[in-house]
Amino acid sequence: MTMFAVGDTVKLKSGSPVMTVAEVEGDEVVCIWFDKSQQNKQRFPAATLIKNKPRTGSSTIVPIRPPSRHSY
Template sequence: MFSVGDKVHLKSGSPDMTVEAVDGDSVHCVWFSGMNPVRDTFKVASLSKKGGDNWDTPGGKILD
């Protein structure tokens, strides 16, 4: 499961995101586009923790 402050990525690929809140199977994330913060909500099943299984580099390349 995810916790506030975890660094995550979409399994399909995305910028680094930080978990702001978890609400059941929804995870509220924030990331930056340039200097602007962007927020969105994703399903738990669509995310992977950065540095966890399936990540081979700090850049977050997903291994299949």
């Protein structure tokens, strides 16, 4: 079973918004999340949760060209 720590971001295996682990109590995890401006808090069995994988996108590096020595 995956171990969770306070501050981890998780989702339900069946699908859910990303939630933050607020408490871990044995085999249960208390999570908080926001739905629009409403904060929600609920206890879930740890077996129903998976850690959220952070997005990994490729970064594009654009070189900055030094100013031209020529004046036109």
